Amino acid sequence: MAMRLSPYLMMNGNAQEAIDFYVKALNAELLFKQTFGEMPENPESPLPEAAKQLIGHAMLKVGETDLMFSDIFPGQPHQIGNQVTICISTDDVHKSNQIFEALKQDGQVQMPMQDTFFSPAYGIVTDKFGVTFQIYTEGRM
Numbered sequence: 001m002a003m004r005l006s007p008y009l010m011m012n013g014n015a016q017e018a019i020d021f022y023v024k025a026l027n028a029e030l031l032f033k034q035t036f037g038e039m040p041e042n043p044e045s046p047l048p049e050a051a052k053q054l055i056g057h058a059m060l061k062v063g064e065t066d067l068m069f070s071d072i073f074p075g076q077p078h079q080i081g082n083q084v085t086i087c088i089s090t091d092d093v094h095k096s097n098q099i100f101e102a103l104k105q106d107g108q109v110q111m112p113m114q115d116t117f118f119s120p121a122y123g124i125v126t127d128k129f130g131v132t133f134q135i136y137t138e139g140r141m
Contacts, residue, residue, distance in 0.1 A: 002089075002090065002091050003088065003089065003090045003095070004066070004088070004089045005086055005087070005088055005089075006065065006066040006067065006068055006086070006087045006089065007065075007067055007068070007084060007085075007086065007087075008068040008069070008070070008084070008085045008086065008087040008134055009067070009068070009069050009070075009083055009084055010070055010071075010072055010078070010083045010084075010085060011055070011069060011070070011071050011072065011083065012071070012072055012078040012083070013054060013071055013072075014071075015054065015055035015058065015069045015070060015071045016055055018069060019033070019055070019058055019060065019069055022060055022062070022067065023060065026060075026062045027062075028060040028061060028062045028067065029060065029061045030058070030059075030060055031059045031060065031061050031066075032057070032058060032059045033055065033057075033058040033059075034055075034056050034057050034058070035052060035053055035054060035055060035056055036051050036052055036053075036054050036055075036056040036071070036073070036074075037051075037052030037053060038056070039056050039117070040117050047074070048074050050074075051071075051073075051074040054071035054074075055069055055070055055071045056070060056071070057069070057070050057118070058070070068087055085124075085132040085133065085134055086131065086132070086133050086134070087133070087134040087136055088133055088134070088135050088136065089136045089137075089138060090135075090136075090137055090138065091137070091138045091139065092137070093120055093121045093137050093139075096113070096121045096122075096123075096135050096136070096137040097113055097121060099133075099135055100113050100123050100125055100135045103125045103127045103133055103135075104125045104127075105128065106127075106128035107125055107126050107127040107128045108125070108126045109123070109124075109125050110123075110124035110125060110126060110132065111123050111124040113135065119136050119137050119138070119139065120137050120139045121135070121137040122134070122135065122136055122137065123135050
């Protein structure tokens with residue numbers, strides 16, 4: 001079972017600008033980019049027209065490290081200082097659930113572990129030290 005930790009930058013509507021900046025400043029390679037408008041639509045939560053061009057997920061390769069980006073989903077709070085999270089990627093659903101359960105002890109669940117269009121098990125949790133982790137299980141995309 002492989003496991004990787006990657007920094008994930010949550011931006012406030014300026015992820016594209018940040019991506020362009022880091023590509024030049026860090027000689028990074030753009031590996032993937034998808035806007036919210038390019039993602040499958042959720043009929044229970046329609047996407048505002050203005051949000052369709054915002055970055056839903058992007059990944060740069062900086063040397064040997066993956067650097068991930070997203071704009072904050074419309075309606076979610078953004079606070080300067082908490083926009084860097086750590087994405088833990090595994091290829092094992094059981095291991096992802098185990099990590100999520102361990103990190104949520106005395107912490108706060110931001111998004112329960114769930115099956116999504118991009119991952120068979122994905123969730124967001126802030127641990128008891130105030131560090132936010134995205135748990136991502138590889139297997140879709």
